[in-house]
Amino acid sequence: MAKPETGWLDERLGSKQLLGSFLYRKVPKGVGWWQTMGSATLVAFILLLFTGAFLMFNYSPSPDHAYDSIQYITNVVQFGGLIRSIHFWSSSAMVVLVGLHGLRTFFMAAYKYPREVTWLIGTLLFLLVMGSSFTGYLLPWDQKAYWATNVGTGIAGQAPLLGPWIQEILIGGATIGAQTLTRFFTLHVAIIPPLIILLAGIHIFMVVRQGISAPPKK
């Protein structure tokens, strides 16, 4: 058996050590399925990134063509329905998984010293996931999308003092229309995902560096 190869690339990138710090971390006793929710969220997010990017090839974020382009993706483009379904189900899964991940962290008190910053970043990530979910829901531009956004932005409008302002900023005017669709689209594909990548990168780096917190004793 040959020795584990120390290749040309590894000599320069230190990839083996890098991978090793991911895979050969010390893990405390009692860690189980609950501690996999973060990784599962990451997998859902990666699926969403790829399927979402490919959906964009055939999507038109304008009121007169958004619905038709979605129908085109679903019914005409090869594997279009499959890719749209993966995007749809991954987004639902990500919301559920990120929720379970947060609850696990809360109930096992994993947010305590020295992991407060990881927890705060996680809170921001949770908000970004909800924002991504909310903005993505409008994009099919069908009745359900339209009225769900109507209700969602209406709820924002109920906030005291700033509510109506926030609602108008979200909608991009007085009524849901072309402006709403383009700004939701831009938030969904160009603003929120890079923020998630950045914050999740820091979040995961912190987890790798500090290790998983030991589960509390009963």
Place this chain on the structure above:
Amino acid sequence: MMSFYRKDEPGEEPAGEPVSRKRFLAYLVGGISGVIAATVATPLVGYFLSPLWRKHPPIFTPVARVEEIPVGEPTFITYEQRVRDGWYISTLSKGAWIVNKNNGEFIVYDPRCTHLNCPYYWDRDKGMFQCPCHDGKFDMDGNVIGGPPPRPLDRLEFTIEKGSILVSGQTVGEGA
């Protein structure tokens, strides 16, 4: 079988067996990951490339009733042609000359002269199509009988359904 029960230190390769348990599991995980990646990648590639081989069926537009086209008297009609382009359907204002040759034998001509795309007209007295730009002349079958046009008139694809003439806007051939 010793290594089956042995606790290996991280990164350490247990000696003595061609493929250790740890190595085997690493291959297994790598293999499964590869299969998952391929499963996701295949639809993505197909999705990206499929517009290249997807042909859109033409949209046939009803343009006239058969009884509206008199025998031996070419009739000019205008219609709104719907054109499918991906998810986008645009509408073009178009025209066509319809010839009813022997009561039931129809020909639909593109209304542009084959010389420089000028619109031509039917000269009833001379019984020929006449182009005003450079004096191109065609007979009822679309053949060039005078002037500079290089080829007979272009014909448009059409079908007749329940007494209606439907045009797709596609050119199917020239002359007769």
